Amino acid sequence: xxxxxxxxxxxxxxxxxxxxxxxxxxxxxxxxxxxxxxxxxxxxxxxxxxxxxxxxxxxxxxxxxxxxxxxxxxxxxxxxxxxxxxxxxxxxxxxxxxxxxxxxxxxxxxxxxxxxxxxxxxxxxxxxxxxxxxxxxxxxxxxxxxxxxxxxxxxxxxxxxxxxxxxxxxxxxxxxxxxxxxxxxxxxxxxxxxxxxxxxxxxxxxxxxxxxxxxxxxxxxxxxxxxxxxxxxxxxxxxxxxxxxxxxxxxxxxxxxxxxxxxxxxxxxxxxxxxxxxxxxxxxxxxxxxxxxxxxxxxxxxxxxxxxxxxxxxxxxxxxxxxxxxxxxxxxxxxxxxxxxxxxxxxxxxxxxxxxxxxxxxxxxxxxxxxxxxxxxxxxxxxxxxxxxxxxxxxxxxxxxxxxxxxxxxxxxxxxxxxxxxxxxxxxxxxxxxxxxxxxxxxxxx
Numbered sequence: 001x002x003x004x005x006x007x008x009x010x011x012x013x014x015x016x017x018x019x020x021x022x023x024x025x026x027x028x029x030x031x032x033x034x035x036x037x038x039x040x041x042x043x044x045x046x047x048x049x050x051x052x053x054x055x056x057x058x059x060x061x062x063x064x065x066x067x068x069x070x071x072x073x074x075x076x077x078x079x080x081x082x083x084x085x086x087x088x089x090x091x092x093x094x095x096x097x098x099x100x101x102x103x104x105x106x107x108x109x110x111x112x113x114x115x116x117x118x119x120x121x122x123x124x125x126x127x128x129x130x131x132x133x134x135x136x137x138x139x140x141x142x143x144x145x146x147x148x149x150x151x152x153x154x155x156x157x158x159x160x161x162x163x164x165x166x167x168x169x170x171x172x173x174x175x176x177x178x179x180x181x182x183x184x185x186x187x188x189x190x191x192x193x194x195x196x197x198x199x200x201x202x203x204x205x206x207x208x209x210x211x212x213x214x215x216x217x218x219x220x221x222x223x224x225x226x227x228x229x230x231x232x233x234x235x236x237x238x239x240x241x242x243x244x245x246x247x248x249x250x251x252x253x254x255x256x257x258x259x260x261x262x263x264x265x266x267x268x269x270x271x272x273x274x275x276x277x278x279x280x281x282x283x284x285x286x287x288x289x290x291x292x293x294x295x296x297x298x299x300x301x302x303x304x305x306x307x308x309x310x311x312x313x314x315x316x317x318x319x320x321x322x323x324x325x326x327x328x329x330x331x332x333x334x335x336x337x338x339x340x341x342x343x344x345x346x347x348x349x350x351x352x353x354x355x356x357x358x359x360x361x362x363x364x365x366x367x368x369x370x371x372x373x374x375x376x377x378x379x380x381x382x383x384x385x386x387x388x389x390x391x392x393x394x395x396x397x398x399x400x401x402x403x404x405x406x407x408x409x410x411x412x413x414x415x416x417x418x419x420x421x422x423x424x425x426x427x428x429x430x431x432x433x434x435x436x437x438x439x440x441x442x443x444x445x446x
């Protein structure tokens with residue numbers, strides 16, 4: 001029997017590419033694949049991403065070559081050229097981007113070459129190879145943004161010392177991406193830093209074309225967005241750093257100090273901002289301490305998420321809320337060196353207890369990892385159960401939370417039982433929002 005990913009928490013590379021393009025302002029994805037690929041993959045992120053919707057021209061409106069058996073036998077390049085031609089005529093956009101599925105990659109269609117036939121068009125047409133078998137949704141995200149960085153964004157000899165590019169926060173895959181980006185932008189702006197976001201409010205294709213003016217790329221991930229950051233470094237002479245998603249006080253303190261040091265911002269400016277944000281943060285959080293203490297809202301914390309969310313979430317629960325970090329299951333695959341480097345991050349937690357960290361692609365195995373992490377009940381008279389517990393994960397973990405009697409909040413993709421509009425969890429104010437959602441889950445049945 002071949003290997004498979006059971007209850008995967010991402011689509012394939014093509015799905016990631018489609019949602020990334022559709023989240024760019026007035027960008028039109030043109031999918032060279034079967035019609036079923038386009039419909040299903042668009043629908044997955046549009047619904048399982050907190051019902052984010054289809055946007056300007058995606059979902060069922062996505063242009064596709066809709067290749068059939070004849071195209072697979074005789075080649076589908078002619079069909080793709082026809083599709084691009086008609087899309088340019090019919091659909092009003094500022095950027096057109098061709099991405100590919102497994103079928104056309106297997107037969108060797110040169111989608112990138114076909115797209116280059118439209119170089120003389122007044123409208124920009126780009127292309128990237130994004131077959132599903134090349135990786136998960138993040139792979140498609142990086143393929144699209146790397147192509148933009150290499151072929152579309154204009155090199156700038158002069159850099160703006162107070163401008164940065166933001167990478168690593170993938171639309172749809174990060175259900176709260178717009179709110180998260182906004183929270184980061186707000187903090188950077190208070191330090192006098194302009195953030196180029198790709199997907200934030202008030203962006204445009206013309207603005208993205210000029211992202212070569214940044215002095216630094218900030219990648220909010222240990223793994224994803226790095227490939228694109230390297231393209232910016234090699235072709236635009238823009239260095240990059242990797243940071244954790246700043247959720248709550250502890251991680252946001254570390255983020256602001258690291259950025260301030262890297263960009264040469266005076267320490268007093270950074271510390272003044274931190275003090276100002278903390279006054280606001282604790283003016284709200286401290287008022288909840290009465291009920292927190294009265295009904296003992298401390299919990300064993302279990303997190304099941306992707307590599308971008310796992311550490312920031314457990315850090316917030318342990319360092320900011322004072323919960324006991326018990327288990328972190330990361331639904332990723334890392335090589336041995338990256339795994340060891342990543343696991344060292346958890347030694348930063350101020351909690352005396354340190355969580356068990358597991359890399360497991362099969363989301364359905366979470367229940368087994370929980371059982372393995374706690375001594376079994378062998379009919380002891382005074383058995384100490386893993387309780388009270390709180391599970392933060394995706395909608396897929398709801399049934400597991402019920403089995404172990406834990407409270408539950410879905411944060412990581414897929415999220416199908418929450419509608420997400422502009423909510424975000426980054427920064428101090430994002431931490432308040434997350435605390436509010438966590439505590440609401442605990443008191444909702446009182």
